[in-house]
Amino acid sequence: MARFGILTSGGDCPGLNAVIRGTVLQGEMVHGQEFVGYRGGYRGLVYGDVMPLERSVVRGISQQGGTILGTSRFGPYTEPDGTPQNILARMAGLDVDGVIAIGGDGTMAAANRLLEDGVPIVGVPKTIDNDLEATDYTFGFNTAVEIATEAVDRLRTTGNSHQRCMVLEVMGRHAGWIAMYAGIAGGAHAILIPEQPESLEQICTWVASVRDRGRAPMVVVAEGFTFPDMDQAHSHKGLDGFNRPRLGGIGEILAPLIEERTGVETRATVLGHIQRGGVPSAWDRVLGSRFGQAVSDLVADGDWGKMVALRGRDIVRVPFSDAVGHTKTVPLDQYRGARATFG
Amino acid sequence: MARFGILTSGGDCPGLNAVIRGTVLQGEMVHGQEFVGYRGGYRGLVYGDVMPLERSVVRGISQQGGTILGTSRFGPYTEPDGTPQNILARMAGLDVDGVIAIGGDGTMAAANRLLEDGVPIVGVPKTIDNDLEATDYTFGFNTAVEIATEAVDRLRTTGNSHQRCMVLEVMGRHAGWIAMYAGIAGGAHAILIPEQPESLEQICTWVASVRDRGRAPMVVVAEGFTFPDMDQAHSHKGLDGFNRPRLGGIGEILAPLIEERTGVETRATVLGHIQRGGVPSAWDRVLGSRFGQAVSDLVADGDWGKMVALRGRDIVRVPFSDAVGHTKTVPLDQYRGARATFG
Amino acid sequence: MARFGILTSGGDCPGLNAVIRGTVLQGEMVHGQEFVGYRGGYRGLVYGDVMPLERSVVRGISQQGGTILGTSRFGPYTEPDGTPQNILARMAGLDVDGVIAIGGDGTMAAANRLLEDGVPIVGVPKTIDNDLEATDYTFGFNTAVEIATEAVDRLRTTGNSHQRCMVLEVMGRHAGWIAMYAGIAGGAHAILIPEQPESLEQICTWVASVRDRGRAPMVVVAEGFTFPDMDQAHSHKGLDGFNRPRLGGIGEILAPLIEERTGVETRATVLGHIQRGGVPSAWDRVLGSRFGQAVSDLVADGDWGKMVALRGRDIVRVPFSDAVGHTKTVPLDQYRGARATFG
Amino acid sequence: MARFGILTSGGDCPGLNAVIRGTVLQGEMVHGQEFVGYRGGYRGLVYGDVMPLERSVVRGISQQGGTILGTSRFGPYTEPDGTPQNILARMAGLDVDGVIAIGGDGTMAAANRLLEDGVPIVGVPKTIDNDLEATDYTFGFNTAVEIATEAVDRLRTTGNSHQRCMVLEVMGRHAGWIAMYAGIAGGAHAILIPEQPESLEQICTWVASVRDRGRAPMVVVAEGFTFPDMDQAHSHKGLDGFNRPRLGGIGEILAPLIEERTGVETRATVLGHIQRGGVPSAWDRVLGSRFGQAVSDLVADGDWGKMVALRGRDIVRVPFSDAVGHTKTVPLDQYRGARATFG
Structure with a gap:
């Protein structure tokens, strides 16, 4: 046998x-x-x-x-x-x-x-x-998207109650599929993926536009997303005169920068391992x-x-x-289709 | 505009x-x-x-x-x-x-x-x-399958505790997709779909085989499933000497027949409208x-x-x-692939 | 030891x-x-x-x-x-x-x-x-209430989309706790429990009142609920001239009666065993x-x-x-408190 | 009026x-x-x-x-x-x-x-x-506990698959109710609450004991929990010769310390705002x-x-x-009752 x-x-x-x-x-x-x-x-x-x-x-x-x-x-x-x-x-x-x-x-x-x-x-x-x-x-992937979408749904109610911008960091080192799907399903106002850098200015423009319509901005970001000058933007000199090294993930980098530049109180949540376990x-x-x-x-x-x-x-x-060795990234036209409705 | x-x-x-x-x-x-x-x-x-x-x-x-x-x-x-x-x-x-x-x-x-x-x-x-x-x-469809699968998961624990056969009737008048997916996801011991009639004997053979292995049989049946001689099998003479007309759905028809023929206590649940509403x-x-x-x-x-x-x-x-007019049924080879592991 | x-x-x-x-x-x-x-x-x-x-x-x-x-x-x-x-x-x-x-x-x-x-x-x-x-x-009890409430939430969207009255039958043979809690949590327009008979007229008055406000009536009924003249109300003479015996549960008895008397299309769902199994x-x-x-x-x-x-x-x-032998029923003042907001 | x-x-x-x-x-x-x-x-x-x-x-x-x-x-x-x-x-x-x-x-x-x-x-x-x-x-509170418990359930499967210690930080600045309930419901091996300091040695003893039984340790910690010498234990001198200030929450402080002292790979998850929003x-x-x-x-x-x-x-x-001004903390005898089964 x-x-x-x-x-x-x-x-x-x-x-x-x-x-x-x-x-x-x-x-x-x-x-x-x-x-x-x-x-x-x-x-x-x-x-x-x-x-x-x-x-x-x-x-x-x-x-x-x-x-x-x-x-x-x-x-x-x-x-x-x-x-x-x-x-x-x-x-x-x-x-x-x-x-x-x-x-x-x-x-x-x-x-x-x-x-x-x-x-x-x-x-x-x-x-x-x-x-x-x-x-x-x-x-x-499907389970991860369902969990991430439930998190978006939950964060949205807190954002609306406090008029805050909520940033959710989800998995996706090289490809932004989870962010794309959870962002679309949850009606995010900006979705940020590794495949497509966006400038901090652009992100803040989306956030401010949502705030100006009286709503609470919801941002979903894949862990692998980067923005130009990211290392410079989030570092800051400590009391000892040296730049601090990068700490935390992209969500925690983005939140204070968005808050500082838009004036909208902003909170980050890192979903982490919860996305990959369970039923x-x-x-x-x-x-x-x-x-x-x-x-x-x-x-x-x-x-x-x-x-x-x-x-x-x-x-x-x-x-x-x-x-082997062929990464499937989010097609740029699909991202651009979603992006057209951001803000 | x-x-x-x-x-x-x-x-x-x-x-x-x-x-x-x-x-x-x-x-x-x-x-x-x-x-x-x-x-x-x-x-x-x-x-x-x-x-x-x-x-x-x-x-x-x-x-x-x-x-x-x-x-x-x-x-x-x-x-x-x-x-x-x-x-x-x-x-x-x-x-x-x-x-x-x-x-x-x-x-x-x-x-x-x-x-x-x-x-x-x-x-x-x-x-x-x-x-x-x-x-x-x-x-x-995806939402319906998730809801039906959760029902299978829930019924299974009751079946195991009471050593009962649980029959779950799900939607699917002409095609058995929901039954197929929820049945596979929930690990059902028999999945019954409109595309493929199965005899009552065959169904009871599966149920008895599961019982003989010491487990509680789980049957998922699409509302449109029929079996040969169905009308005759489930009718019975009333006190007035007339056959009763068919009552209830296929789940409620099957349950007493399975119980009668296998000796396994059997309960039917009709999921109904819960499958189509909600988040x-x-x-x-x-x-x-x-x-x-x-x-x-x-x-x-x-x-x-x-x-x-x-x-x-x-x-x-x-x-x-x-x-228009083209119904997509479950391909028979896909059904037969699943069927090979029934019982 | x-x-x-x-x-x-x-x-x-x-x-x-x-x-x-x-x-x-x-x-x-x-x-x-x-x-x-x-x-x-x-x-x-x-x-x-x-x-x-x-x-x-x-x-x-x-x-x-x-x-x-x-x-x-x-x-x-x-x-x-x-x-x-x-x-x-x-x-x-x-x-x-x-x-x-x-x-x-x-x-x-x-x-x-x-x-x-x-x-x-x-x-x-x-x-x-x-x-x-x-x-x-x-x-x-808590798990059963959560499951029943989720069912109410799901049925409500179907009711609203089709302008139907939805009737949900939940467990509760001698006491209406599950119906009370799920009904309150789900915002039902009528909650019917064994402890408190309500007439069919009263139920239909609530349903019609909701319909008149342009909404879809939601009724939660415990399996042990009865109403005066229930046996007479739902029986009907068959072709053979004899009254049919009572079939199905209270939900299935109520639905056609509500529909007949209010003109509101009505559907019953029996939650059944799903309430008692699973996580x-x-x-x-x-x-x-x-x-x-x-x-x-x-x-x-x-x-x-x-x-x-x-x-x-x-x-x-x-x-x-x-x-032993002391049944805890829903206190009537608590029921009446909820009842004051029915319809 | x-x-x-x-x-x-x-x-x-x-x-x-x-x-x-x-x-x-x-x-x-x-x-x-x-x-x-x-x-x-x-x-x-x-x-x-x-x-x-x-x-x-x-x-x-x-x-x-x-x-x-x-x-x-x-x-x-x-x-x-x-x-x-x-x-x-x-x-x-x-x-x-x-x-x-x-x-x-x-x-x-x-x-x-x-x-x-x-x-x-x-x-x-x-x-x-x-x-x-x-x-x-x-x-x-009940919603928060359900969400936190689902997170424990999810993290546990990842812990078991990778033989890792998973640390979940939940809300509770002055009282550990959410940690207590979610920890008991999820079967955590250690529950850490503000009301009751535990030494790092004790925590690591519990973790090691679970590891020695071949299982993956699960720790639930309330955000307000502290342990003796905490500030010293997790600080470390930077390249500039100064101690780094405390960064992150208690979960992120504990995880590397547990890993260092027990040799068990350890990951922290901070549930954060997800606990307070949503349905x-x-x-x-x-x-x-x-x-x-x-x-x-x-x-x-x-x-x-x-x-x-x-x-x-x-x-x-x-x-x-x-x-006003009366904080309800977890009774110590209730904590000690749960604590007796840790590890």
Whole structure:
């Protein structure tokens, strides 16, 4: 009976457990496969640290956040034991015929190297930021957007009651998808994303325009957003005569600058880890389940070196080489379409 | 200045207000358009019953369920006043240059007739059932799935505590999308949809198999599901010697039959109207907003006779003639993929 | 080391697992107690069907609905084996020094009989209906009210969009607490509870008054509400010349009658089991945890025949004899206070 | 006809709008009263800045966060115009017979001074921190606890997946009620409140103990918590040789210290303003509505100088003099009861 090892690698993400469950159910019931779970990402692969993964183990886990396998940011080749020979020997010792790696761009790059080194491996894309070009959407993104939008809804009522500008910082280091979606859903007056620098003057113009209409400005900013002269703008000389180093995230940098330049009392909130944990949305559970079922089919076919992906309504297979290193940023025309209604 | 009338027609759906708001914001700020809202669907069009629709009116409405315009199932031609001449005269009297109709298949069919009769009109697709072939997804569907999934999650704990079979009836007269998505997300042991009849024996086999594994069976059934000999199976002779007519929905028909044949105590819950009201999910607000912005562009171009639609990540335009009358059912291979893990 | 058995009896209720966890944590860490869990309520007590209950078993269960012990409506004395002698022998065989029974009025009455028959037993009150006089609030009630209120919020938007009267039937067989709280929180135009019959004329007067102000009437009705001549009002002669028996709940009885008499299109929704399952509210988890900690103290003191209860902000101990058989109904002055603003 | 002015003062709080609505409905329908709303707290009182408050204005506002009247932290006597003579003259000019002030301890203290200066005024207590001795609970607290508990639930899954210690900072400057409730509900391993200093060593002992059991430590800390030598512990010399001043809140101070001393990777999340905005819980809407109805009765009786309050299940009246300046902190025995199960 074919036997496969599943690992989750990188930051946790709502929907991981749905992938694991979908793979195991489809594998056991349709293909007669067996599974083990590697603990702690690639570390488990290198050291042969596994847990049993049977149908009874994955019972009801789709609605749990995080990953029952644990995860780490550890790559397979970063320790002395992390050699292809050792990894293949460990796999053989555990009767594992192939590996299913669930993770982001770094995980897929590592999977591609393992493949080149002879490890039978396939992938399931995971990024809460939704910034993988090879798939229309990744699971976890939807949950993050729902949580961020609820935060916008909540902050708005405080802003309106106190006539304050509220700044919400959400995830998105290289791509502003969460900010875009939560900003549109929450009716933000400005959305700031890494893909498109905006000047502090422009931001303050939007804020002042909202204030002048008698409303409380709502700004959603992705953590990776920068503005020209940012380092200069927010530093200030301390009592000791030296500039203070940059502290806090972009939200905390922006808030006092907006307040200073517009006169509108401004408060920043950093959503942080709350965006990535907890009960996954139904959408993410469905996408995770579909990915899981599809990756069981993938290993049943021995179609190594591929990653499952969503295209339109369909699940497709994409070679690692096409999937790795392509960041999906927010298209500028889509941003400009939203931007036209800011302020 | 160009001036357009917006109407919402058919059953209410989370995301309608986001469409209205998106249209008005984009129209005012990008195209310099003006808008009025027709009250109560096509009835408002026929009788010239309008409300002002300015930026200040649509403030913050995206997060409200329902439609601020009101809706009805009234067609434009079902009353004596409902003639093209009268409608065009009313539009002229109100300085309305074109109509934006937000609705489902029936609404689009009526819009197509109005178009043929000389009324400048465009459409925005709406169906909570997600069963319009011309668009990948419709707004409202996502919210309904989230609500139905939460219900599955809740019922499951009661089922487990009492070792009962719980049957949840969700919307879906002709297509089982909500049942499919909520069933997968909630980990149902059987999902029953209109597209695919299953015999009572098969259903009871699934239920018994779950019970035999010591778990509480969870069945999600779309309101339009039927099974062979359904009318006969659930009728029973009353004290008066006559068969009782069919009462209640499919959930209430199934529950006693399952209980009788498997011996597993079974309870039905009909989710009903709760699925279609209330705060829309972020996803539906984004999709509604994008549809709204796109339909403002559509009337700016005078591209009458088109409906906006989602294809992959893009918003496209589809002629009414291609959009009307094509029901998008759950693909049978997708159903069979899920079905393989039932029980 | 003292060793106690815990059982949950009657309908499931959000917060049961918090009680179990609170008891075990407090017992193990503060009093050095041990615990077993009786499966399926009193049935487990009679047949000695137990599961281990250690700290590791109760990990993270507070946020789960239902009860990990399972429950039943089975009393201890309803089967041949259900004798005090047998029960005490089973307890001795399992080294169980006393029993903690979590349940409602019937469970407490049974506990009282067991006590009189020599079984060392204490109680934790449980009723989702909040109708036990001996305690200010019971866990589960808060969660039910939050769920019912969310349903009111959702139905309201549909009512407003379609100008319909929406009727929501919630739990409450003998007391209308859930209806009162959800009705007030959701701003219902009429709240109907078992404690206070209202005539169909009065109900329709409220509905018509709301309609006349241009709004959509919202009615919240407890399942135990009745109105004078109810049986006559909703029955109708069938084709066979006989009156049909009463079908469905009070919501489904009221809706067509309201529609017929006021001319306002009316829809009923029966919330049903959704109210009692799923993730408990924080409030119910806290109350459950406090009850659990307090009952561990209770058995540590050997204070048999008592039930823990909430009075103001404090947890107190109440003798079974004072707790059993006293239904806490909605005070009529509180109902009349709310009623003055109906319509 | 008697006419009263309502103002909301201090930080916003879920449930304020329910109070306003409850007052207006009860006042109009039961007592025949009229109302105006003062804009922006006491500022509106001083400058006679009012908005109409009729039944139609308060429609559906109970489910909105914030306050439709706006609020400020401005006291009545802090500006030149803020004299009793001017305030009474403004009231006379607007035909206002008395004032209803909704706010916290500072608001009530100001109300008491106004009373002594001849202004007919009554109060409704408001504090999200639940720290007013005169009332068992205040509205807003329940919503804050639910939001904070959801955050604990979410963070826990990330902690478990990454084997990290998660620290959540919640509101509570002088009293730790939110931390206590959310910590108990979420099953935190340590709860840190202002009322009870704990040493860094003790905190790290708890964290290490959880880690040693293979679990991810969860710490909930109130913003007002301090530990001995805190200022020293978290300061460090900068490149310039001076100690850095304290930056960030207690969560951000604790996280690196815990990580440094236990070796457990630790992350802090500051919940901040999200706790106080958005849709109020049903419980807070009910409490707000009851307070509103009761305060309408209060002014109907001309019972000036009183504040409404919750005692057990009842709404009572408390003189300002008894209500002001008494902080309700978490009872130490209740804290110690919870503390016994930490780690």
